[in-house]
Amino acid sequence: MSATPSRRNVDHLVVGAGFAGLAAAIKLDEAGERDFVVVEKDSDVGGTWHINTYPGAECDVPSQLYSYSFALNPDWSKVYSPQQEIWAYTRRVAEESGTLDRFVFDTAVVDARWDDEQQRWVVRTEGPNGVVEYAARTLISGSGGLSEPRLPDIEGIDGFQGEVFHSARWNHDVDLAGKRVAVIGTGASAIQLVPELQKLLAESGGHVDVYQRTPNWVIPRNERSFTAIEKAVFRHVPGAQRALRTLVYGTLEARVPAFARFPQAMAAVELQAKRNIARAIKDPELRRKVTPTYRAGCKRILISNKWYPALAADNVDLVTDPIAKVTGNAVVTADGTERPVDVLVVATGFYVTEPPIAQHITGRDGRTLADVWDDGGMAAYKGTTIHGFPNLFQIVGPNTALGHSSMIFIIESQVRYVVEAARAMRRSALAVVEPKQSAQDAWTAQVRRKMKPTVWQTGGCASWYLDKFGNNTTLWPGQTFTFRQHLRSFDLDKYDVEPVRAPQPREKVSS
Ligand code: N01
Numbered sequence: 001m002s003a004t005p006s007r008r009n010v011d012h013l014v015v016g017a018g019f020a021g022l023a024a025a026i027k028l029d030e031a032g033e034r035d036f037v038v039v040e041k042d043s044d045v046g047g048t049w050h051i052n053t054y055p056g057a058e059c060d061v062p063s064q065l066y067s068y069s070f071a072l073n074p075d076w077s078k079v080y081s082p083q084q085e086i087w088a089y090t091r092r093v094a095e096e097s098g099t100l101d102r103f104v105f106d107t108a109v110v111d112a113r114w115d116d117e118q119q120r121w122v123v124r125t126e127g128p129n130g131v132v133e134y135a136a137r138t139l140i141s142g143s144g145g146l147s148e149p150r151l152p153d154i155e156g157i158d159g160f161q162g163e164v165f166h167s168a169r170w171n172h173d174v175d176l177a178g179k180r181v182a183v184i185g186t187g188a189s190a191i192q193l194v195p196e197l198q199k200l201l202a203e204s205g206g207h208v209d210v211y212q213r214t215p216n217w218v219i220p221r222n223e224r225s226f227t228a229i230e231k232a233v234f235r236h237v238p239g240a241q242r243a244l245r246t247l248v249y250g251t252l253e254a255r256v257p258a259f260a261r262f263p264q265a266m267a268a269v270e271l272q273a274k275r276n277i278a279r280a281i282k283d284p285e286l287r288r289k290v291t292p293t294y295r296a297g298c299k300r301i302l303i304s305n306k307w308y309p310a311l312a313a314d315n316v317d318l319v320t321d322p323i324a325k326v327t328g329n330a331v332v333t334a335d336g337t338e339r340p341v342d343v344l345v346v347a348t349g350f351y352v353t354e355p356p357i358a359q360h361i362t363g364r365d366g367r368t369l370a371d372v373w374d375d376g377g378m379a380a381y382k383g384t385t386i387h388g389f390p391n392l393f394q395i396v397g398p399n400t401a402l403g404h405s406s407m408i409f410i411i412e413s414q415v416r417y418v419v420e421a422a423r424a425m426r427r428s429a430l431a432v433v434e435p436k437q438s439a440q441d442a443w444t445a446q447v448r449r450k451m452k453p454t455v456w457q458t459g460g461c462a463s464w465y466l467d468k469f470g471n472n473t474t475l476w477p478g479q480t481f482t483f484r485q486h487l488r489s490f491d492l493d494k495y496d497v498e499p500v501r502a503p504q505p506r507e508k509v510s511s
Helices: 019-030 083-097 188-204 228-236 240-253 256-260 263-280 284-290 307-312 356-360 369-376 407-427 437-451 480-486
Strands: 006-015 036-039 108-115 120-127 130-141 163-166 180-184 207-211 316-319 323-326 330-333 338-340 343-346 392-394 430-435 495-499
Touching: 006 019, 006 120, 019 036, 019 083, 019 407, 036 120, 108 356, 130 407, 180 188, 180 338, 188 207, 188 307, 228 240, 256 263, 263 284, 263 307, 284 307, 284 316, 307 316, 356 369, 392 407, 407 430, 407 480, 430 437
Parallel strands: 006 036, 006 130, 130 392, 163 343, 180 207, 180 343, 207 316
Antiparallel strands: 108 120, 120 130, 323 330, 330 338, 430 495
């Protein structure tokens, strides 16, 4: 690799080509902000929907809502579309947008540093073109909270002699037929992949051991394919698909008060999940094992008609004794039982509250974002901009994720804010916008106050929503339309700004 990187000036550098990065590219382009590059470490667009190819991967928010508002898709095959279809959708939207000429694939950001002199981010990337350094006015991170697999820290796992892979890095070269497969984890990914494994292995005489640390509440889902007539209506009847989308949106939003203010209302969800269990599982001991003891909603409520039947199948064992260690060919639980295994699938989630990209981003005072957040937890003004990190925009930043609806709604809200910021910077000839510490602190305090009574904070479980301080720095604690309202325009008065330094550098001024 070349020691002297090639250098390029751009207005905007977008990191990641998933739903967030792609939306940013499209909306910047539409706004006339055409001088941008999107760098993506993977080989194509689609982000999580390109990487997660495990069997059974599907959307768990209805597809009518899990799509861009500006690119409805009349051709969704099912209410909850499969991964391949969602990925193909993102690819098609990217192609039709005419922005793909500014995407660089197989390229990772290895270092991003704010340079006060240049009033730009200097971003070092590594990819097929060697090391390329971008000097960018703004850095727009769409790197996603669920992108970096979290591998379990289990004694001996490195010495396992069989195949081992994370659910988000499925190894399709491994022939699973007739094998003994162990799955560690029972979250959203596991509940989708285990039923597929169960079927495959039942046909070939194989077996699945599912290692559960904490059970989840799993409710049934309304699963069906769209008919040809429905698709024709979506395509040809003006407003029909948007009306259905609005109905789905409204139905999901109507659940927010129960999550956010009246957790006791979650008893209704628990009843639904218990019926789901009772329908599929006859064995009282297994029923007991899969029934959570915390309030529904504290962890993400999962939806599946296949999970409990799969656990009840003859070729599946649910193991709830804690894992003590992994040997060369077996998983050993705390009670001393050794279960032989050929393939180990770790469905153990992602680094959410310590996003790895933060280690590569260094702000104004020379500290990385990871260091800053390590001190007090993730925080950002409106979940998007961060004091000490001028001109950095984090899509799906702190307290923007959802436990009840489509992230694409949030992504579009944030992208609009970013585009408004770019417009404001151009209009006022500003080189730098940085949220005031006071604005960020007030925002964070407000979010924490709203989070306090929610089931996500009080539901009595350990979840990946919570950071090491016990704060929920992951979810938005309210209705999504309120979030959108907060971000409807770029509020320059909450920012310290600097004019473009040309030709002489000037002092930082407060707006
Ligand atoms: O990850 P998770 P995921 N030993 O963190 C267990 C999205 N998603 O990949 O609950 C043993 O939910 C852990 O146990 P516990 C969605 O937002 C969406 O499944 O911590 N077990 C848990 O059971 C979702 O919420 C779709 O006690 C260990 C599991 O591993 C998010 O991705 C589909 C362990 C991890 O579950 C993450 O889901 C899939 C250990 N050392 C995912 N460490 C859609 O359909 C962890 N666990 C849109």
